Amino acid sequence: MTTLQTMIDQLCAAGANPQAAIQNSLQETGKPAVGCFPLFVPEELVYAAGFLPVGLWGGISTFQKSNQYIQSFACSIMRANLELGMSGTYDFLKAALIPSQCDTLKCVCENFKVAVPKVPVIGVTIPQNRTIQAAHGQLLDEFDYLSQALAKVQTPDCQPMPLEEAFAIYEDYRAVMMDFVDTVPDYLNTIPPKVRHLILKAAWFMDKKVYTEKMRTLLSLLKAQPKEAFSGKKFLVTGIMLDALPVLDLLEELHVAVVDDLLCHESMQFRTPTRETGTVESKLAYRFLDLKGASPLYEPKKPRGSQLAQLAKARGADAVYFCLMKFCDPEAFDYPLVKKDLDAAGVPLLSVEHDQLVESTQQLRTRIQGFLEINLS
Numbered sequence: 001m002t003t004l005q006t007m008i009d010q011l012c013a014a015g016a017n018p019q020a021a022i023q024n025s026l027q028e029t030g031k032p033a034v035g036c037f038p039l040f041v042p043e044e045l046v047y048a049a050g051f052l053p054v055g056l057w058g059g060i061s062t063f064q065k066s067n068q069y070i071q072s073f074a075c076s077i078m079r080a081n082l083e084l085g086m087s088g089t090y091d092f093l094k095a096a097l098i099p100s101q102c103d104t105l106k107c108v109c110e111n112f113k114v115a116v117p118k119v120p121v122i123g124v125t126i127p128q129n130r131t132i133q134a135a136h137g138q139l140l141d142e143f144d145y146l147s148q149a150l151a152k153v154q155t156p157d158c159q160p161m162p163l164e165e166a167f168a169i170y171e172d173y174r175a176v177m178m179d180f181v182d183t184v185p186d187y188l189n190t191i192p193p194k195v196r197h198l199i200l201k202a203a204w205f206m207d208k209k210v211y212t213e214k215m216r217t218l219l220s221l222l223k224a225q226p227k228e229a230f231s232g233k234k235f236l237v238t239g240i241m242l243d244a245l246p247v248l249d250l251l252e253e254l255h256v257a258v259v260d261d262l263l264c265h266e267s268m269q270f271r272t273p274t275r276e277t278g279t280v281e282s283k284l285a286y287r288f289l290d291l292k293g294a295s296p297l298y299e300p301k302k303p304r305g306s307q308l309a310q311l312a313k314a315r316g317a318d319a320v321y322f323c324l325m326k327f328c329d330p331e332a333f334d335y336p337l338v339k340k341d342l343d344a345a346g347v348p349l350l351s352v353e354h355d356q357l358v359e360s361t362q363q364l365r366t367r368i369q370g371f372l373e374i375n376l377s
């Protein structure tokens with residue numbers, strides 16, 4: 001019998017062991033894989049071309065080979081991706097989609113071509129100014145280009161489908177994910193920070209159709225439980241990603257729950273509502289053009305601070321945890337604006353700078369404990 005704990009364990013195991021999860025998905029689906037770099041790429045095009053899209057969000061913290069291509073003061077996600085590529089971990093990929101959403105990504109796209117010749121790079125050029133009508137047209141042209149580039153790396157194992165069908169699978173996935181994110185605040189004891197993160201992370205390594213079905217089962221089992229009272233403090237987390245398991249363990253140990261996130265790696269992948277009218281290509285373009293609150297994307301009024309304040313209120317969050325990725329300029333530029341808006345709204349803010357992977361949490365423990373005592377007791 002499938003129990004809630006079985007589903008949680010299955011998905012957490014997939015999130016915690018990317019290589020094994022990808023191997024399982026390759027075997028299960030029989031599809032070849034295409035890698036998707038952060039932050040936002042139109043995965044639906046990859047899926048429609050018959051590939052298994054796989055998220056490439058780093059995952060290691062020691063760098064040797066990649067140092068000849070990328071400076072040590074670049075974000076650890078991109079350093080890790082280059083290192084993993086150069087050490088052959090990505091050799092199974094038929095291609096890698098690399099977007100151009102920040103200066104580091106623009107350089108990595110070119111560096112990857114030279115440093116990892118076994119994996120063809122498909123650059124994803126995005127409109128920098130998303131507020132003008134031309135941005136929509138540029139994205140439609142870009143989608144044509146990407147579909148043609150993906151067709152060139154297709155193999156007989158690919159299982160292509162119309163874009164409409166792939167988009168519908170992703171719409172279903174997004175609806176279920178938003179349901180999960182909306183449901184977690186009622187079950188903060190069963191879904192502590194690490195569990196929430198690993199469940200969401202697993203989506204990057206599984207076929208979205210398979211993953212969505214598992215999530216549907218998990219959700220129905222979760223909702224069948226009585227709602228839970230939670231006596232600790234509640235954080236809303238924001239940033240590029242919070243993939244550091246010792247930090248998530250520390251939050252749980254300090255009796256802090258994550259009630260929601262504005263993380264590029266997590267809910268920002270599916271949070272933007274899809275427009276109701278237009279062709280499927282147009283809807284896909286607007287999903288990117290309408291996306292709000294991601295630091296590397298151009299937004300004249302920078303609504304992230306007020307977005308966080310509203311979300312904190314809606315979720316009953318006690319504070320915002322700003323997870324500042326080391327050496328990420330877009331995040332560093334956003335921080336003062338977010339702080340100003342949250343101060344004005346009276347929402348306590350804890351900013352912590354760290355790499356993707358954190359080994360020691362001793363100093364962080366003191367900071368979080370101090371923050372909780374000073375601001376939330």
Ligand code: SF4
Binds near residue numbers: 039078101296328
């Ligand atoms: S936005 Fe920041 S974390 Fe993401 S690739 Fe660019 S520098 Fe790295």
